[in-house]
Amino acid sequence: MNTNIGSQKKRRIESRPAMSVWGAGARTTNEAEAGANGVIPRLWEHYFRSGIKEVAGSDQAVYAVYTDYESDASGAYTLVIGHETEGIFGDGQGSEEVEHVRRAEGQSIESIENVERVKDVESVGRMNRAGSADVAKREEDGAIVERSVFIPESRYLVFPAKPGLFQETVPQAWQEIWSYFQNAEEVRAYSGDFECYRFQAADPAHPVVEIYIAIK
Template identity: 40%
Template structure:
């Protein structure tokens, strides 16, 4: 997996669907993340949103209770367009301006490369002098080029 530090990224807003969970809950059979993805793909969320950069799909991890061991909210969605209204049944999240470390997965099956990348990210920050900010981290999917069997995903981790 490749990694690099990006300069400050401006704030932006997302609209989508969300669920609250923990990494411990996701490790067991009752994880909500697979169900959230299923709901996203079965609904026509993008058609309900006035979006900037509609080809970009975000999986935003936000509202951290503490750190990687605490509860967080995951929102699957798209950038909110200028002047867009929040459609009924969807939620909105603000991603604050931040400096990010970007991890890019190797190509592979989506359901394998993303969890493996998170394992590497957690291990990296356990021994790194770089500190996570826990203000809002996200996976970025470019849907115009997306192949679930050969996915390359960028994971942005907010750092201090």
């Protein structure tokens, strides 16, 4: 087994039930995120400034879900930053996109703050039935979409990020993860991975972060 990851002693395998996460999503690639035009920083800004976090409550964990993988770590994927929800996002057969869309390019944070959010179950149901293909196309075109995503029941290899500013420690953890899986016994499933952030009111810049990688 690969032993070149610094957090090996804390790494563990964990099984988790299915869940739905509601938040802000966009389509991207690791190659794009390595350059100046990455969408992830804007996605975090949207999540915190649009009020989605306030709907969840300060005590809820924040999830950054990697889903709809085109192929593997080298292909496109959808990232949804949000919080766990129950009971209002359809039948659990896939991703349901239920919110308004704002094109990210050329749009100020002030305008992003004014995105209207669905607040009642009836509206969510109507928008669920609108279908995911159109929203997926808008994501491909560079839009930030407020939506839900379904994560199936899975086994995960869990990697704790090191303490520190998460903007620095999470990318470092991903570098270790990619290196680990080059020679690992475990095989990635690409059925849905996520980062789990537990923010502390006394020190919000230093949340406890664990990264869950789905395995076969």
